[in-house]
Every structure is written in C-alpha cells, then in structure tokens.
Amino acid sequence: EIVMTQSPATLSVSPGERVTLSCRASQSVSSYKLAWYQQKPGQAPRLLIYGASTRATGIPARFSGSGSGTDFTLTISSLQSEDFAVYYCQQYNNWPRTFGQGTKVEMK
Amino acid sequence: EVQLVESGGGLVQPGGSLRLSCSASGFTFSDYSMHWVRQAPGKGLEFISSINNDGSSTYYADSVKGRSTISRENSKNNLYLQMSSLRVEDMAVYYCAKSGGGYSEYWGQGTLVTVSS
Numbered sequence: 001e002i003v004m005t006q007s008p009a010t011l012s013v014s015p016g017e018r019v020t021l022s023c024r025a026s027q028s029v030s031s032y033k034l035a036w037y038q039q040k041p042g043q044a045p046r047l048l049i050y051g052a053s054t055r056a057t058g059i060p061a062r063f064s065g066s067g068s069g070t071d072f073t074l075t076i077s078s079l080q081s082e083d084f085a086v087y088y089c090q091q092y093n094n095w096p097r098t099f100g101q102g103t104k105v106e107m108k
Numbered sequence: 109e110v111q112l113v114e115s116g117g118g119l120v121q122p123g124g125s126l127r128l129s130c131s132a133s134g135f136t137f138s139d140y141s142m143h144w145v146r147q148a149p150g151k152g153l154e155f156i157s158s159i160n161n162d163g164s165s166t167y168y169a170d171s172v173k174g175r176s177t178i179s180r181e182n183s184k185n186n187l188y189l190q191m192s193s194l195r196v197e198d199m200a201v202y203y204c205a206k207s208g209g210g211y212s213e214y215w216g217q218g219t220l221v222t223v224s225s
Contacts, residue, residue: 035211037153044203044215045145045153056213088153092210096169097143097155 002026002091006100012108019076021103023089028069033093036065036074039102040085048087049074079105110134110214112204117219124194124223130187130204130216138162138182141207144189146200147218154200157189158207172198191221199223 003026013019023034032052037045047056049065052072062077076083084107089100116128130142144157157178158167166178177190187204201220205212 033210037212039153044217045212046215047208047211047213050208050211050213056208090153090155090211095167097158097210099153099155101152 001096002029002094002098004089004091004098004100006087006089006103008103009101010104010106012106013079014108015079015081017079019079019083019105021074021087021089021105023067023072023074023100025070025072025091029072029091029093031093032068033091034065034067034072035090035092036063037088037090038083038085039088045088076105110206112206112214112216114202114204114216114219117202117221119222119224120194121225122194122196122223125190125192126194126221128189128191128202128204128219128221130189132185132187132204132206135206137180137185142180142187143205143207143212144178144187145203145205145212145215146198147203148197148200151200159187194221194223196223 005024007022034052036049039045053065064075066073086102086104088102111133113131141160156169156172159178175193179188201218203218204216206214
C-alpha cells in the first residue's frame with residue numbers, strides 16, 4: 001500500500017497569501033496519478049487537480065499542482081476567503097487508492 | 109450537470125446489514141466506473157470500493173472485503189453497496205463518486221451510517 005503523507009497538518013494563513021501544501025508518497029506514483037481535493041465543513045470533497053497538475057472543470061487558476069515521483073505540491077497563489085478548507089491528496093496509480101490525512105488551511 | 113444522490117444510510121446495530129444506493133444523472137452512467145469512499149466522524153477519506161462500467165470488475169479495501177458487495181444497475185443509473193456484519197468502525201459518511209480515470213471526479217453529498225446498539 002502506498003502511504004500518502006501530507007504536511008503540514010494545519011496551516012494558518014491570511015487572505016491574499018501564497019499557500020503551498022505538500023504531499024509525499026511512500027513509493028513512486030507513476031504516470032502522475034495524483035489528485036487533490038478540497039473539502040469544506042459539512043460538504044462533500046471537490047476535485048481540484050488530477051494528473052498531478054491538471055485543473056478540474058471550473059477550478060480557478062489560482063490553484064496549481066506540481067511534482068512527480070514521490071513529491072507533489074498544491075499551490076494557491078493568493079488565498080481567497082472561500083479557500084479555507086481541508087485539502088487531501090490521493091494517489092490512484094495503485095490499489096488500494098490511498099489518501100493523505102489532509103491539511104487544514106485555517107485563518108490566521 | 110452531474111448529480112449523485114446517496115440514500116440508505118441510518119442507524120444499524122453492530123452485526124447488522126445495510127444497502128446503500130446512489131442515483132446518478134447528468135452523464136452516461138454505463139460509460140464510467142464508480143467509487144464508494146467513506147469518512148468517519150472527524151477523520152479523513154477512505155477509498156473502500158470500486159466497480160467498472162459494466163460491473164465485471166470490482167475492488168474492495170481490506171477493511172470491508174468479505175463484508176461488502178458493490179454492484180450497479182445501468183438500466184436504472186444506480187450504484188449500490190451492500191454491507192453486512194457492520195462494526196462500530198464502519199460508522200461514517202459514505203460517498204459515491206463518478207470515476208474520472210481513477211480519481212473521483214464528482215461526488216454525492218453522502219449518506220451517514222451509524223453503527224450503535
């Protein structure tokens with residue numbers, strides 16, 4: 001099983017700041033099969049990024065993904081108030097599909 | 109617009125059974141694999157089951173293997189998850205999701221399963 005580790009667990013930021021979230025896999029995730037999701041309280045997760053760097057339909061350009069192999073990053077270029085949420089990475093290259101434990105982005 | 113609506117959750121005693129349903133619309137259901145993902149209260153996401161577009165191939169996480177059966181009825185645009193021998197640790201919100209090529213592209217709002225005596 002590929003273990004996905006996200007850091008930090010919590011990030012306290014102010015609107016307008018640039019945010020970088022990290023996701024590390026215990027073994028290489030080939031073919032860039034890495035996705036990022038956003039989840040707000042009481043809501044279902046929403047797909048942000050797939051293929052490590054492709055934005056899903058309707059996702060604003062301030063969200064970007066990068067990385068390969070075992071190290072991946074989600075960047076929010078200028079945090080908006082609606083971006084406070086928990087973010088999860090997921091590898092979908094191997095079974096079982098595994099998620100990271102999440103990074104909570106909270107207001108400073 | 110893609111819509112996924114889960115139902116069938118509720119309170120069940122340990123050892124009991126439950127069938128979750130997911131009604132899909134807004135896309136050609138029979139063309140896509142589907143997933144079930146769950147989230148225990150205050151916890152992260154756990155991918156538990158997947159089925160391919162025609163139902164010929166399924167996957168189960170170890171945590172539910174042998175106790176759960178995923179199925180689909182393409183003529184009715186419905187996805188199911190039959191769960192038995194439920195445990196306290198199965199208590200969670202269960203989401204169905206449309207596969208986008210391995211990742212979960214669209215999600216329903218979830219249905220809560222409570223396992224308690």
